[in-house]
Structures are given as C-alpha cells and as structure tokens.
Amino acid sequence: MTERSPAAFPGRLNRSRLYEQVAEQITAWIAENGLRAGDRIPPERELATRLGVSRATLSQALVALEVIGVVAVRHGDGTVVTRAGAARIVEAIRAHADRLPEIIDTRDALETKLAALAAQRRTDEDLARIDAALAGMAEDVEAGGRGVQGDEQFHGAVTAAAHSLLLARLMEEISELIRETRLESLSQPGRPRASLAGHRAVAEAIRAGDPAAAAAAMHDHVAMVSDVALLRGPAAG
Amino acid sequence: MTERSPAAFPGRLNRSRLYEQVAEQITAWIAENGLRAGDRIPPERELATRLGVSRATLSQALVALEVIGVVAVRHGDGTVVTRAGAARIVEAIRAHADRLPEIIDTRDALETKLAALAAQRRTDEDLARIDAALAGMAEDVEAGGRGVQGDEQFHGAVTAAAHSLLLARLMEEISELIRETRLESLSQPGRPRASLAGHRAVAEAIRAGDPAAAAAAMHDHVAMVSDVALLRGPAAG
DNA sequence: TTGGGCTATTGGCTAGGCCACTGATCCAGT
C-alpha cells in the first residue's frame, strides 16, 4: 500500500497525500485515453473502487482538479473534463530540453505589455513598491549577491502596477518556470549588475508614464536574459 | 441548513457547493483575525463543529485552500496559513463586470507576440491552415453570416503557427473569455467584413515572414475589436 | 544531561448511508 523511497535521504520527505496521487492518476488517465474537453469521466463510485480509495478521498482529488480547472463536477449528472492538457503542459515544458526559448517568448509577450500598462496606470504606491524592489536588489548586488529576490520583487511590482488581474494571473501561471531561469541567468558573472541597469531603465519609463519606452526597455531586458539563456544549452537541438 | 436566495429569479442558480462556502468562511476568518503566514488555524474537529459541517466537507475546503496555496496541512501537527491574501483573483475576474478591457489587454499581449512568432516560424502547412480559416470566414461573411467560427479558426491557426506550447496554453486559458467578446464584437453591423480585412493583413504579413508587420497588423486588429467592446460598457471607467 | 518511550492531539482515510439533482422514459390528457 504505502510506498516510500527508501534511501531518499536528502530532500524533504515525500509525504504526499493520497488525494494528490489520485489526482495525478486521473489526469494521467485523461491524457492516456485522449479525453477532450466535454468528455465524461467514470462515476465516483466506480472510479473510487477502481483506484482502491474511498469516495471521500476521490472527492478530495476531484476538488483539487476542479480548483485548478481540469474538471467540472456537476451534481446529478457527472464529472466532465474541461481542459484536458492544463495540468501537464507546464510539466511537459519543464521536461523539454529547449524550454528556455518558450519561456523567453512568453515573458516578452506578457511583460512588455505589463510594462506599457504600468506606465499608464501606476499609482504612487506602485512606483514606491517598484523603487523599493530596485533598492533592495541594488543593495544585494552591491554586497556581492545575485539579487534574485529583488529581481522577483521588481517584476512582481511592475505586474501589480499594470492593474490587470488577468495578465497577473497568467504571469503567476508561469512564475515557477521563470523562477528557474532567473536563477541561472543571475548566476552569470556581471549579470546582476546588468539586470539592475535594465530594471532602472524600465522603472524610469514607468515613472515618466511613457508606455512605448517602458515596453521597449522591458523588451531589451528580457532579450538580455535571453542571450544568457542561449549560452547555456548548445546541446539542445 | 440549506440556504437559498428566495426570489432571486433572474441570473443563474446559486449552485455553490458547501466546501466553497466553507473555504470562503475560512479565508474570511483568516482575514478578520489578521492571521499571518505561519499562524495556525483551529483543529479540524473543532472547526468542523464550529462551522456546522462534517469533517469530510471541511477537509475538501482545506484541500481547495491548499491547492491555491492559502494554507498548508501538516499531518499530526495542524494546519497553518501560508499566504493570507492571495485567494480571490479568479473569482474577482469572473465577478468583475468590466472585465472586457482586461481581456483586450491580454489578447493584445499574447496575440501580437504570436503573430510575430508565426511570421518567423510558420510552415507551409501552417499557412495553409490560416488560408483555409480565412476562406471559410470569407464564405460565411459573403453569405451574410458573422464568421464567428472562421474567426476562431483563424486565431487558432495563427497560434499554432507560432509553435509555442506555453503561449498556446495561455491562449487556451483565456479562450473562453475571448469567445464571449468575439460573439458580441462580430454582432456589430459591418464588423465581420472589417474583421476579415484585418485577418487578411495579418495573414499577408505572416506569409511574407515579416514579424514586425504581423505584430502591427494583429495589434490593429485587436484594437478594432477593442473599440467595439468599449461601446457596450460606458459605465466602465 | 541525554536518550528513549509514552501519550494526548491532530490530520488521513475508510465504510456505509441518506438526500438532492439530472436526464430519460413512460403515460395520461388534449
């Protein structure tokens, strides 16, 4: 029943809960059988029996899948798939060797627009938060750090300043992927300082309320990260 | 027990599940009591009793809150708050009446980039699919239709031609929201024909392999849709 | 002081059951 990696000493305990495993099995099952949006999955009682768990646990798994938008549970009718791929695409991209370009493209799309909107909509509080992130990163970089946290705060502050819930949500969606690239990028020698300069350019354009300049500055900034990323994976093809 | 708005005839049924209400009450409780990350919430048995629900339902609510990152449930220890604020974004978007501008912003961000990438990467098959969508929409419009389906196919073909899984996934994420605006937009007199012209401009730029022109054409196209959408919500600031 | 074991507390999960909702079917009345 309970299965545990035996000698997996380093790293935290596996400690996954049953409903998580069940949810994963369900998404896997959906993928294997090629179910599309609108297709029905088996009734709870049958599915619970087949997976060897109680209906309560299965129900937890369905709640989890419902919250992340993979299925819709309809009282008296059944449970249907809403977004077949949703959960797995992020994984798929992570597994993909040359995933960096995709992330760069997406960042460019979202953050360029975010910067332009921020330039139009930022309040004084937004600006203060951006400056604070900038200051924190500067301090960290001066002290020889990589400014990872400040970098993240800066982009978060710009996102907030754009006052677009939808774009913010999409940024959050890919935030985990970005975080990985950020770490690698800022580990390049001299990179934190260059990144900080890029941030300052973006911040000034936002302060001036110039959308085009903000977009251009953010585009350059993302492109710089892109250059760094390309150095790293010549093997990918 | 079950509570229902009595004379709330117009609008859809309330149809919320118990765990959702419970989750909301918990987040509200967290906010009211000013709990910060790391603070503990009452044990399940007590909380269930206090809220008047079974432990199973409470457990579903905690799963939901765990999935969206509000709490962390620790076996044998208790449940602690992780991110006090974050829960409400998706709800907020859905509930927000004037979400149209957000959708426009997001489409502009994603589709402009998609068009540019499509101009760089499109294969002949991609181009054929784009042309087919264009032809289908033209035929429909000539026959007096609104070309809704062709419009959707066109944007789908452009998305595919960009060959970016991540961007495609984000487009899918907002596809439902877009679909609503599309219907309204294409219902405006003369709009289908104008939209078709916009599509043709995008397609030609993609055919020519000119990213900047493709991006500009797509931007104009989205802006045109934006103008239409603005007609509908003069109350929006 | 240290180490091991006990125990209360707390979440994890199961079993079984009843209720509410949905959709299809059937039947009576028009």
Next chain:
DNA sequence: ACTGGATCAGTGGCCTAGCCAATAGCCCAA
C-alpha cells in the same frame, strides 16, 4: 400526434462513526 406531468435510475453532495498514523511534548531512566 403532441404536450405535460410523473416516475425512476444514475450520479454527486453530505453526513456519521470510527480507526489508523504522524507529531510534539512530556516523563523517566541511564
């Protein structure tokens, strides 16, 4: 033939009751 209401099987929603498992604090012996 068609409409409308009643019925019924299938499905999810929720509950009660209970045992298992993990954690943390405590006490006691070495």
